[in-house]
Amino acid sequence: MKRIGLLAGSLRAESYARKVARNLGLLVPNTVLAEPISIAHLPLLHDHLSRREQDACQAFKDQIQRMDAFCIVTPEINRGIPGCLKNALDIASVSYQGSLWEHKPVLIASVSTGKLGGLSASQQLKQLALVLGMQPVQPTEIYISDVRRLFADHEILTDDSVLPFLKMAIDNLIAAMPGETVATSRLTFQIGTDKIRLLQQDKQVGQATFQWSTGLLVISGVTIEPGFERQGLASQLMLKLVMIARLFGLSIVAGCPYSQAFFKQHPALGKALCLQ
Ligand SMILES: Cc1cc2nc3c(=O)[nH]c(=O)nc-3n(C[C@H](O)[C@H](O)[C@H](O)COP(=O)(O)O)c2cc1C
Structure with missing residues (x-):
């Protein structure tokens, strides 16, 4: 990478x-x-x-x-x-x-x-x-x-x-950067102070909600719009949340079932970032 x-x-x-x-x-x-x-x-x-x-x-x-x-x-x-x-x-x-x-x-x-x-x-x-x-x-x-x-x-x-x-x-x-091209998938993230919206050609296809307080990023929900499931979009939202935590030095609290399952699947990420 x-x-x-x-x-x-x-x-x-x-x-x-x-x-x-x-x-x-x-x-x-x-x-x-x-x-x-x-x-x-x-x-x-x-x-x-x-x-x-x-x-x-x-x-x-x-x-x-x-x-x-x-x-x-x-x-x-x-x-x-x-x-x-x-x-x-x-x-x-x-x-x-x-x-x-x-x-x-x-x-x-x-x-x-x-x-x-x-x-x-x-x-x-x-x-x-x-x-x-x-x-x-x-x-x-x-x-x-x-x-x-x-x-x-x-x-x-x-x-x-x-x-x-x-x-x-x-x-x-x-x-x-040699070997890199800008993705043309038309997937964009809109990162707000309490949610990330995932857009495909300006249409919202998913979102993650979180609370940010004193060193913690509490993930409260990850949802994908009907018809857009099973395309790995929820994982993309989780990776963006992980990036927020890494860049701002926050510990993650996996506060919704999807985020808990994600960190079970990716134990190295969970170990590094999640409050155990
Ligand atoms: C000694 C000193 C000199 C400064 N000179 C300038 C300057 O020439 N131009 C400017 O735009 N701001 C100047 N500032 C303001 C700083 O750029 C400003 O405080 C900035 O927020 C500092 O960067 P940081 O917030 O990333 O620490 C100066 C500040 C200090 C303390």
Whole structure:
């Protein structure tokens, strides 16, 4: 399975850049894995790192090497990218094979609590991406201004003024990954704050309902419309719920018979994610 690494240029617990990166991960189809990559534990790069610091860098580099593409979301600090992001990019630019970012497609987005959407930071990041050998995909101008408003009520981004644009950007990223094509099944997910609707050519064919509270994702129902059963659609909804839990660090409570049966069938997923 191909992997997209999600990087956010912030160490803040409530980082808006990280929230946007996680939501980009939710737009990735179930056939590709979106994996959050932490940069919080990385030391500042220099020539005299301790053994522990070198190990932390190596683990990060191994993770970068496993990825087939990246989404990088940067905030803007004093009209530039944050030092923590520059440091992380620098660390994986040094290896026996050269830059580990080389030839990897990358989607670049910037966020700002102000009106300019982090434009200057984005320009810097694009220049750096080219220096490191990455392949930025279109659109290369994703500037999310007033980012606070998108997450006023919830971690899940539901704003129709940005979602279609981000979805198109993710589709381009998938298309730029060797061996991947954007699915033409016309199945789309609409992820809300308490339900996921599964649509086929704009017609709802199924839905999953959930409650999200303090670290928990409680699955309360998975239903498929008559005539659309036995096509694996309920499993697709479950995989999207699993993705929400993985990206946002939630434990799953399988609170309906279908979800309980699903995790019995997929014990590894259940063991990793479900409250036992
Ligand atoms: C020292 C400092 C400088 C900042 N400079 C800028 C700036 O140049 N442009 C901008 O749009 N926002 C600027 N901000 C606001 C941050 O981008 C904003 O706090 C953002 O939410 C931080 O990203 P995060 O939420 O992902 O942690 C600055 C914030 C700090 C603390």
